[in-house]
Amino acid sequence: MHESLLVFRKRFYLWVALLLVAVSVAAYWYHDPQEPPNGGTLLGYTLGTVGALLIVWLAWFGVRKRSYASTLGTVQGWLSAHIYLGLALIVVVLLHAGFQFGWNVHTLAFVIMTLVIISGVFGVIVYLRYPERMSRNRGGAPRSELIDELEDIDRRSLRVAESLGADFHEFVASGVQRTQLGPTLWKRFRGRDSSQILLRQGGETVITANAGQEAALDWLAEQQSMSGDAETVSAISELSALIGNKRKLLRQLGADLKLQATLEIWLYVHVPLTVALLGALLVHIVTVFLYW
Amino acid sequence: MRILIRFITKNAAGGVEYSDKIIEAPAITIGRATDQILQIRDRRVHLQHARIEPENGDVRIASTTLAGVSVNGRSQRETELKPGDVIEVGSNVLRVIQAPEGADFAISFELRDDATSEHVEQSWTTPTSGISGWSKRRISWVLLVAVLVLAFALPATTLLHPSLAKLVRGSSLLPDDGLWLAGPLHNAHSSTAAECETCHVNAFQRVPDVACMECHDASRHVAAETSPVLGEIRCATCHREHNEPAELVNRHQDLCADCHTALPDDIDLQPAGDFLDAHPDFRVSLNLPGPGETEWNIEHIRLADALTANRSNLKFDHKVHVAAEGILTPDGKRVIECAECHVPETGGARMLPVTMDDHCSGCHTLSFDPDDPARVVPHGDPAGVVQALVEYYSARLLGEGPDVVEQRVRRPGRALTREDRDRAAAEARQQALAVATDLFERQACSNCHEVSRRDDGELPWHVEPVKLSNDFFPHSDFSHAAHDTEVTGCDSCHDAQNSEAAEDLLIPDIDGCRECHGSGFANRNNAQQMPSTCVMCHSFHYDRKGVYGGSTP
Structure with missing residues (x-):
């Protein structure tokens, strides 16, 4: 039975995180530091140490999830703890800082940490929602089925184009070869159809953008209007219909790739910012004691 | 092609x-x-x-x-x-x-x-590679290096050499060690011109007291070497920088009370903690006459024991002077305000001393001759009084003064004989002594002073010297100006209306203060009480007065 990572072991780590928050808030409430609360009081140092250890441990998740041989807890358990303790971290650090901010390296570390956590929250949301949305978008079928269908359309288009002569065949073949969604993660995330096609314009061949198979369909419509031969016209309209179907299929695939890219792309914020956070944390700690 | x-x-x-x-x-x-x-x-x-x-x-x-x-x-x-x-x-x-x-x-x-x-x-x-060819690893490296260089390496160049520090801090583009500030500097310290090393003398070490004393007068401070009991307390223990919204002075009660609630035995101070319930009863410093004639001792007495002990050798009845129905003055009958005699010093903290010349002589004129009410004897000089009277009456009888009123011994057209003069002088002296007796024993002097008759001295009278206590609490920073006395009225603290003797000590006790001043911790106070910590009244750094307000023993 599949268990969501949020309810893992009856939300055990949620309670751990809530306990951490409760203890921190209570300590902050009862502690009278004899000055405005800040990182330099006894409680400030304590919460700072807890926060720094948490950050290092949270970042260690990136190592643990790659250690397939490790038996130190399950990765699912680690992720569940990673999420809840990562959220608790914000409270711990805010109390550590006594809500003091400024244009300095200390607030820099806080800002980076906040961005990491926000991106992590985004990651949790997409992990929980997007697999189902992807499945719904594909009508429950696996992606390979859509690709098989696409290849089938391409094959049939090529066969029809062949009967229409070399120009058409070359046109369709170039369209097939240069069909592309993405290809980079960013373009997939943006839902970019970067397909191209070779079109003949006045004796010369031009590489033309073919997003949504628009250029192909336009060219076919043009050819159809110029052609008087009934057989040619019917072949062209068959080709148009095939490419129209291909367009629909590409939209579906594009949406699928976009959803998948979303599942991946937040890590491009989360992971590098985590590394930057470790650097900023080090700078924060060193500079605080450098000018003690 | x-x-x-x-x-x-x-x-x-x-x-x-x-x-x-x-x-x-x-x-x-x-x-x-x-x-x-x-x-x-x-x-x-x-x-x-x-x-x-x-x-x-x-x-x-x-x-x-x-x-x-x-x-x-x-x-x-x-x-x-x-x-x-x-x-x-x-x-x-x-x-x-x-x-x-x-x-x-x-x-x-x-x-x-x-x-x-x-x-x-x-x-x-196939998973596509990164964002525009940027893998997670590559982005991570770039961000990490950017953070380390911009937030640490470049600012850290200020530590290497003063000229580098000047260059980096002077440039508006290069990040300097101002980025490491944990909070803004107080205005009082803006003269350091953002040169962190002014105070942070050694890297990875706390700011030492000597850094503070470069600018601040150490002689007025209780430094660790003069008070060994203070132990590891540094200037920065109470004076914290870079910690908004704090003042530069930490007024927290525990900074004092942690030690003062239980001082070592060899320190002659009463234990003191929260003003609400752990502050000892007030003690007042009184200037009291000693056994010798001109001897005065400053004595430190529990306020409860000093309520009628404010001896100054002066006779004074507040009740008569501030009576609601008024008192007879040269301007007729009128009510005297407290402020006519009790004038605050500049800044309004305490009261200037009350003096005969400024505050009493308006009513208490030292005149002696009803025919010449403007003529007065000098104040504060008993021998001078007799001298002035003798001179006055001699002049009157002999007619040689500039303002002769009466010439009883002179006959027109005839010079005074020696006998005339001796007679006149004896008569003048007799008259002067009679008036002096009246002044010293019955009228002017004895109204306010303790006057006794004695036969052994040059003068037949002795006036006890007067010394008023002026600073009852030399180690607390009470300010009348801060207490809005025009609204609260003097009588809210000083019960002058019911005081008939000068010995009455009209200083309010600690319960009077506690009506408005409470604990250093707001949650312990009632609605009328304001949080009041030790340093609201007591200075940590005081001019090196002795314990009782005198000089350092």
């Missing part, structure tokens, strides 16, 4: 079809990427695999890939192309053919049918 590309297609029947295409481009780019002129869908082909372009009349092929490109079976990084050359790119074969009329260069390319489907699957499923 006009390039002819001949695409060769094998149809289903096995026949071969050609299709020529003319492309006007500076070069033929060959590769897997979609922006290549000749796009080859083959995993073994790089995104930008090779480039064919004219050079000095020749046409050359160059490959950017490590393996190069295979021309006529030989791998080449760069070579010249001639008609008939066979170029292999992955499993695809390109042939250089004789350029026909109208083209500068021609090449044939066989389209492989199986290439079409393979690529599609490829591009859909």
Whole structure:
């Protein structure tokens, strides 16, 4: 039975995180530091140490999830703890800082940490929602089925184009070869159809953008209007219909790739910012004691 | 360059079809990427695999890939192309053919049918690399290095050499160690001009007291060496910088009370803690007459024991003076305000001393002759009083003064004889003594002073010297100005209306203060009480007064 990572072991780590928050808030409430609360009081140092250890441990998740041989807890358990303790971290650090901010390296570390956590929250949301949305978008079928269908359309288009002569065949073949969604993660995330096609314009061949198979369909419509031969016209309209179907299929695939890219792309914020956070944390700690 | 590309297609029947295409481009780019002129869908082909372009009349092929490109079976990084050359790119074969009329260069390319489907699957499923070629690892490195350089390495150059520090801090672009500030500097310290090392003398060490004493007068401070009991307390224990919204002075009660609630035995101070309930009863410093005639001792007495002990050798009845129905004055009967005698010093903290000249003599004139009310005896000099009276009456009898009123011994047209003079002098002296007796014993002096008769001295009277206590609490910083006395009224603290003796101590006790001043911790106070910590009344750094307000023992 599949268990969501949020309810893992009856939300055990949620309670751990809530306990951490409760203890921190209570300590902050009862502690009278004899000055405005800040990182330099006894409680400030304590919460700072807890926060720094948490950050290092949270970042260690990136190592643990790659250690397939490790038996130190399950990765699912680690992720569940990673999420809840990562959220608790914000409270711990805010109390550590006594809500003091400024244009300095200390607030820099806080800002980076906040961005990491926000991106992590985004990651949790997409992990929980997007697999189902992807499945719904594909009508429950696996992606390979859509690709098989696409290849089938391409094959049939090529066969029809062949009967229409070399120009058409070359046109369709170039369209097939240069069909592309993405290809980079960013373009997939943006839902970019970067397909191209070779079109003949006045004796010369031009590489033309073919997003949504628009250029192909336009060219076919043009050819159809110029052609008087009934057989040619019917072949062209068959080709148009095939490419129209291909367009629909590409939209579906594009949406699928976009959803998948979303599942991946937040890590491009989360992971590098985590590394930057470790650097900023080090700078924060060193500079605080450098000018003690 | 006009390039002819001949695409060769094998149809289903096995026949071969050609299709020529003319492309006007500076070069033929060959590769897997979609922006290549000749796009080859083959995993073994790089995104930008090779480039064919004219050079000095020749046409050359160059490959950017490590393996190069295979021309006529030989791998080449760069070579010249001639008609008939066979170029292999992955499993695809390109042939250089004789350029026909109208083209500068021609090449044939066989389209492989199986290439079409393979690529599609490829591009859909393979995870694509990063964002615009930026992998997570690469972004991470860039961010990490940026943070370390901008937030640490560049600012840290200020530590290396003063001239570097000046350069970095002077530049508006370079990040300096101001980025490390944990909070803003107080205005009082703005003169350090953001030179952190002014106070942070040694890296990784707390700010030492000597850094503070570079500017601040240490002599007025209780430094660790003068008070060993203070132990490890540093200037910065109470004076914290970079910690908004704190003041530069930490007024927290526990800073004092932690020690003062339980002082070591050898320290002669009463234990003191929270003002609400752990502060000892007030003790007042009184100037009291000692056993000798001119001896005065400052004594430190519990306020409860000093309520009628404020001896100054003066007689004074507050009740009569501030009576609501008024008192007879030279201007008629009127009510005297407290402020007519009790005048605050500049700044309004305490009261200036009350003096005869400024505050009493308006009513208490030292006149003695009803016929000459403007004539007065001097104050504060008993011998001078008798002297003045003798002179006055001698002049009157002998008529030699500038303002002769009466000439009782002179006869017109006749000079005074020696006997006349002696007689007159004796008479004047007698009259002066009679008036002096009246003044000292019955009228002016004895109204306010303790006067006793004695026969042994030059003068028959002795007036006890007067000394008023003026600073009852030398170690607390009470300020009348801070207490809004015009609103609260003097009588809210000082019960002058009911005091008939000068010995009455009209200083309110601690309960009077506690009506408004409570604990240092707001949550312990009632609605009328304001949080009041030790330093609200007591200074940590005081001018080196002795315990009882005198000089340091």
